[in-house]
Amino acid sequence: MASQQFDPPSGTRDFLAPALRTREHVFATIRAVFERYGFEPLQTPAFERLETLTGKYGDEGDKLIFKILRRGEHEATGEADLALRYDMTVPLARVVAAYGSQLPAPYKRYAMGPVWRADRPGKGRFREFTQCDIDVVGSASPLADAEVVCALADCLDAVGVRDFRMLVNSRKALTGLLEAYGVPDSLGGGVLTTLDKLDKLPPDVVARELVDGRGLPVPIAAALTGDLTAGDAAERMRIALKDSEQGGAGLAEIDRLLELAGPGVGPERIAFTPSLVRGLDYYTGVIFEVVAEGMPGSIASGGRYDGLIAALGGPDAPACGGSLGVERIIGLLDAAALEQPRLDVALTVLGDETLPELTRLARDLRAAGLRTEVYLATSRKLAKQLKWAADRHARHTVIYGPQDRAAGTATVRNMDTGDQAQVPVASLTAHLAATR
Amino acid sequence: MASQQFDPPSGTRDFLAPALRTREHVFATIRAVFERYGFEPLQTPAFERLETLTGKYGDEGDKLIFKILRRGEHEATGEADLALRYDMTVPLARVVAAYGSQLPAPYKRYAMGPVWRADRPGKGRFREFTQCDIDVVGSASPLADAEVVCALADCLDAVGVRDFRMLVNSRKALTGLLEAYGVPDSLGGGVLTTLDKLDKLPPDVVARELVDGRGLPVPIAAALTGDLTAGDAAERMRIALKDSEQGGAGLAEIDRLLELAGPGVGPERIAFTPSLVRGLDYYTGVIFEVVAEGMPGSIASGGRYDGLIAALGGPDAPACGGSLGVERIIGLLDAAALEQPRLDVALTVLGDETLPELTRLARDLRAAGLRTEVYLATSRKLAKQLKWAADRHARHTVIYGPQDRAAGTATVRNMDTGDQAQVPVASLTAHLAATR
Incomplete structure (x- = not known):
């Protein structure tokens, strides 16, 4: 094992070629989907001014921000003036404020890159991890929500995660629900926070917390948890929400999303889920979350958050968006081990006098698009070089x-079969390019 | 103009789609060349432990390190425990130390990503900028140097920078040169630092600095600057170095590099350049630098640095490598404005009742690989939507x-010619895919 002194800092990772290639493959696949939808890439700096970030993530979030010490003569003050990016949304709000009319309207952007949070590192929880967001800023259309939902579902399909379910609800439906069940306004937020646990805890445990922890009368708690976990929960909610203005508006936007996005996502994979709450309180319209067999938590989520860009320092613009849990998705795929690109040709070096010819040959092979390496260590023994070629997973070795x-030929060894053939040097590149 | 409050932090940049795509195109082109050479990608965290970085870049470098404040209860100490990556070489040394036998031997890796330096920002000088390095760790072969040099030259060709010259010298040749011209050992380092200015200052100015600033006798200064700037400088040096052991070894390694890499780089683009010094004192063998017409400074550089990995905390391994000045190269290309990907199809929305059909159509078009957007703003006026489609550089607009x-058709407008055609809805995707 490596000495700890050489490990990357706690909560961060070194990516060697195989892991990095798997990640890049997933990122490229996702990027291609976003591009097909007309989302545009955005890249902001790794750090922002400290004041751009503080106060945007709540007290708990603020504690997790990595702050950068002032420099030069100011270093001794121990003060920070910059901070590492904590998410992609605050930089988006800054960019929309900064570049306004230079951006397409509406501004559909994707951002994929590292963010940093000083969380306690744990299984699957890192201090440096990749976030992948799409957002549409400047459109109140239900079509914008549908496009976000369809793009994320397409990404999951494209990376091979097909066995998922997308849960849909609406902030307005939740407000209507509180109204319909007679939950006092003052308890609303807390009640929703507790109801959010229905996906993890049994209904009676949640009901007890609603009573003991939130002060909800027992009959209301029982009715809420009972109806939300019933087999026909969606139908019960449709009836309960009918007479609430907010509830009705919520149902209408849910139905519009199901109508527009359902055929794209696949009707069997998307459903109105009245118990879906989502932890964050900035949502104003539809909300959604994607869960997959065998995965704890969600692998994608989002919704409409019309006031957020303004709250984060940007202009007042309607907006919606979503995130893909790329680290979790990559975790799912690691087991299946993506095929790595192989070396096409390994060139052995049996005598230093052949080096000029071998470098010319390497040049020709690379110009033909073949991934080629020349043996760079000092041994001139063939057995050792064949082992090197095998370790490098070369398809062919040239001896x-x-x-x-003397014969003007070279020996080409197929590393999978062990077959060898004599090939004239002049036609070696064509020969190897053809066997690719 | 944007209010300064929304600008990215001093010395950093926001990359909107056109600039970001140009950058990504250059990075992808370079990556493809490195992969053809069998170099493997490596990605290390954005920050390292502070002690991993301090003391590795000299006093001036240490001052430019961005340090990260300790967190939680330790924040008040004003101390730092982490620091942003300053280059790609120290992380490489850590990785070689950490993963040793898990890595291919020799380890040929490339790294391309941001580094951070608290330099005073200026024209073309940033605090967050991309570095692009290749290195071969664990090979003392001259072929390794040649592979590095050829890979970098191939990258320049691939990104369209063809009018360059590669200057080659050797640390040993420089040592031999000091010996041959009778420069006292104690003055050697300073004399080389001053000779490095011969590419920017006239010979007599450099000679004066050698005498006044470095204490070199006038005849030696005159001979050195005269010979190094003569038209036949390389020939004069070959004669001068012949009798020096170090000088002879240096000439031999230069000639070996020219023999192995010259045909690949192009013999007319690479030459022994005895006045090339390179600022950094960790080089032990061949050194090189690439200059291009109309560019100040170099756009690529590198050499052999056998002791460096050990000096940076890694194992004692021979190594060589080089960097591409990607920011400068991208600066060169910006003027030529890379072609941006266009939107293939813009779908207009003339009535809300058509939205389900339009989303289905969008899905089909995207499944056929066409970059497609649906109009997301509220106007239902055709003129406004055609302007949107034109602003989005769409090839075709569907009306x-x-x-x-009623007719079961749609109108397809070619946005370049203004031609319009009626196309049955059922064959719209095939029609548009064919006109791509």
């Missing part, structure tokens, strides 16, 4: 010894 | 009004 040289 | 709907 060019004194006899080959 | 699907009430008459179209």
Whole structure:
């Protein structure tokens, strides 16, 4: 094992080639989907001014911000003036404020890159991790919500996560629900926070917390938890919400989303889920979350948050968006081990006098698009170099010894079969390009 | 203009879609070349432990490190425990130390990503900028140097920078040069630092600095500056170095590099340049630098640095490598404005009742690989939506009004020519995919 002194800092990771290639493959696949939808990429700096970030993530969030010490003569003050990006949304609000009319209207952007949070590192929880967001700023249309939902579902399909369910609800429906069940306004927020646990805890445990922790009367708690976990919960809620103005508006926007996005996501994979709450309180319209078999938590989520861009320092614009849990998705795929690109040709070096010819050959092979390496260590023994070629997963090894040289040929060894063939040096590149 | 409050922090940049795509295109082009050479990607965290970085970049470098404040109860100490990556070489040394036998031997890796330096921002000088390095750790072979040099030259060709010159020298040749011209050992380092200015200052100015600033006798200063700037400088040096052991070894390694890499780089673009010094004192073998017409400074550089990995905390391994000045290269290309991907299809929305059909159509078009957007703003006026489609640089706009709907057709407008055609809805995707 590596000495701890050489480990990356706690909560961060070094990505060697195989892991990095798997990640890049997932990112490229997702990017291609976003591009097909006309989302545009945005990249902001790794750090922002400290004041841009503080106060935007609540007290708990603020504690997790990595702050950068002032420099030069100011370093001794121990003060910070910059901070590492904590999410992609605050930088988006800043960019919309800064570039306004230079941006397409509405502004559909995707952002995929690292964010940093000083969380306690744990299984699957990192201090440096990739976030992947799409947002539409400047459109109040239900079509914008549908586009976000369809794009995220397409991404999951594209990376091979097909066995998922998308839960849909609406902030307005939740408000109507509180109204319909007679939950006092003052208890509303707390009640929703507790109801959010229905996906993890049994209904009676949640009901007890609603009573003991939130002060809800027992009959209301029982009715709420009973109806929300019933097999026909959606139908019960449709009836309960009918007479509430907010509830009716919520149902209408849910139905519009199901109508517009359902055929794209797949009707069997998307459903109105009245118990879906989502922890964050900035949502104003539809909300959604994607869960997959065998995965704890969600692998995608989002919704409409019309006041958020303004609250984060941007202009007052309607907006909606969503995130893909790329780290979780990559975690799912790691087991299946993406195929790595192989070395096409390994060139052995049996005598230093052949180096000029071998470098010319390497140049020709690379120009033909073949991934080629020349043996760079000092040994001139063939067995050792064949082991190197095998370790590098080469498809073919070219052996060019004194006899080959005299005959104007080289020996091409197929590393999968062990077959060897004599090939004239002049046609070696064409030969290897053809066997690719 | 944007209010300064919304600008990115001093010395950093926001990359909107056009600039970001140009950058990503350059990075992808470079990556493809490195992959053809069998270099493997490596990505390390944005920050390292502070002690991993301090003391590695000299006093001036240490001052430019962005330090991260300790968190939680330790924040009040004003101390830092982490620091943003300052280059790619110290993390490489840590990775080689940490993963040793898990890495291919020799370890050929490339790294491309941001580094952070608290430099005073200026024209073309940023606090967050991309570095692009290749290194071969664990090979003392001259072929390794040649592979690095050829890979970098191939990258320049691939990104369209073809009018460059690669200057080659050797640390040993420089040592031999001091010996051959009788420069006292004690003055050697300072004399080389001053000779490094011969590419920017006239020979007599450099000679004066050698005498006044470095204490070199006048005849030696005159001979050195005269010979190094003569038209036949390389020939004069070959003669001068012949009798020096170090000088002879240096000439041999230069000649070996020219023999192995010259045909790949192009013999007319690479030359022994005895006045090339390079500022950094960790080089032990060949050194090189690439200059291009109309560019101040170099756009690529590198050499052999056999002791560096150990000095940076890694194992004692021979190594060589080089960097591409990607920010400068991208600066060169910006003027030529890379072609941006266009929107293939803009779908107008003339009535809300058509939204389900339009979302289905969008889905089909995207499934056929066409970059497609649906109009997301509220106006239902065609003129406004055509302007949107033009602003989005769409190739085609689909108009699907009430008459179209009744006829089972849609109108396809070619946005470059203004031509319009009626196309049956059922064959719209095939039609648009064919006109791509």
